[in-house]
Amino acid sequence: MNNHIIFVTFGDFANLSDGGSKFSNGILESLNKIYKNITTYNFYDNTRIRNRKIRKLIAAIICAIKKLPLPVAYFYSRALIKNLLNHIQKVVESTTPPEKIIVIIDHLELCYLIPILKSRYSSLITIIHISHNHESSLFQQRFSSNLIYRFSEYFREYSDFERDAIMESNVILSISEDETRFYTELLKSQKPTIPPPVITIPPIFSYPRSIINIDANAINYKVVFLANLNWWPNIQAYNWIRDSLSKSLPKNIKIHIYGNGSLRYQDTTNIAHHGFAPDIYSIWKDAICSIAPIISGSGVNIKVAESLYNNIPVIGTALAFKGIAQKNLSGAITADLNSTQWVSLLIEMTKSREVISKPNYPDADEILAEIRRFI
Structure with a gap:
């Protein structure tokens, strides 16, 4: 099948300094081994402002103007929007356009892109959203007693933004069984005409497993x-x-x-x-x-x-x-x-x-088979 795949992420997938970057990297690396036509766009290559304090100040302005939750506004980039739209337009206008353009949006914070892309190319693209966490709940856990939280929720409740992103996606890949159940129940309550499938994708590790040998005579x-x-x-x-x-x-x-x-x-x-x-x-x-x-x-x-x-x-x-x-x-x-x-x-x-019984965590190919059903 002649599909064109665009993977949009933060850009920390190459760093592997935390769990989120490892989750993104595992999916992207596995996809790259199978599909040759993957284009990656990341936020950090599409923003001129690297200073975190300045970005936080700008995020407050964007939150108020664009009516986006603060965590989303922090990753808002006009350059990313422009470059992504230009890329899709070139693909559409190519001499041999693909049967399908698949846009994989990694992280809820980048889902402000979904309505923008759908308003231009609704019939031409499939949106796959990779969910790392139940982000609105995490935001509330961390900041509920903080002025930051009240400021953000005043302009746009994060749970509402999360609901809209789930509703507007064509497929949701969730890292957690609990989040899969939450999103499934959310979709049932909203009763969309065609509910998007919600699939649990556990973290993928594409490197060979460790071989563990414990010294039987160890004292430490x-x-x-x-x-x-x-x-x-x-x-x-x-x-x-x-x-x-x-x-x-x-x-x-x-x-x-x-x-x-x-x-x-x-x-x-x-x-x-x-x-x-x-x-x-x-x-x-x-x-x-x-x-x-x-x-x-x-x-x-x-x-x-x-x-x-x-x-x-x-x-x-x-x-x-x-x-x-x-x-x-x-x-x-x-x-x-x-x-x-x-x-x-x-x-x-x-x-x-x-x-403790011996671990039996699935390998990358087994997990990737679930993703390939939608690409």
């Missing part, structure tokens, strides 16, 4: 916490690890912290900080398990999914596993945020990995 044990410590739910989890869990651990169990922002913290007897690790295999080497004491946030914890993909068992809170299909949770054990319980589980892990 490595536990991994992989997280971007510039992201508030991860900071909350880290604080619990540092202030509660680590102080109860025996000396032969050490928690190794990997991810951006971790080097600003001091090492302790039971915690080692490594910062961002470009070599993913170094993270899992010699690890008996990873931990995810997540207490806030939404979507799917991509680091949990990545641990399971790399055959590393995970001990986490119920929220850490929220949204991941039960069939993909082999290798996960849920525990309350109680340091005594976690210490007991970790000690058991040092004796035998059999306390």
Whole structure:
């Protein structure tokens, strides 16, 4: 089939510094292996303003003028709109126009593009929206008591913007089973003439899985916490690890912290900080398990999914596993945020990995097969 694919994203997919960029990168890399005619547009290549403080000030103006929620206004770019429309027009006017133009919009914050594109090319394009989180809920969790939230909601309620984006999309790819259920119920309540399909797409990892070999004679044990410590739910989890869990651990169990922002913290007897690790295999080497004491946030914890993909068992809170299909949770054990319980589980892990069943996370081809049904 002669389809032309346009992938629109933030531009952080090449950085891989956080879970969102890994989710975007996994989908884009997998698609690029199959389809040769993919054009990528990203926000960061289509904005002249790089300074975050200035962009936040401009976002407030755009929020008031364009009636867009602040998180959306922050990523508003006239240059992106112009370049994207020009590109589509050239494709339409080409000597051999494609049967279909598929525009994949990654992140809710970029969905201000949908009504613009549909007003020009409604019959020629298919919009596929990739949802990373239930963004309006996340925005409310983080800022509900803040003037920023009230300002943004005054001009445009984020939940209304999210609803409209879902309604205007032709296909929704959701990272989380919970978000899939939410969007499905939302569509039922709105009763569109042709409801768009909502499909759960778990995080895709296209690199070979780690081969885990634990030394049977080891006397010291490595536990991994992989997280971007510039992201508030991860900071909350880290604080619990540092202030509660680590102080109860025996000396032969050490928690190794990997991810951006971790080097600003001091090492302790039971915690080692490594910062961002470009070599993913170094993270899992010699690890008996990873931990995810997540207490806030939404979507799917991509680091949990990545641990399971790399055959590393995970001990986490119920929220850490929220949204991941039960069939993909082999290798996960849920525990309350109680340091005594976690210490007991970790000690058991040092004796035998059999306390947790072996992970069986799906490979990239299996997940990609779901996406290909719509391209």
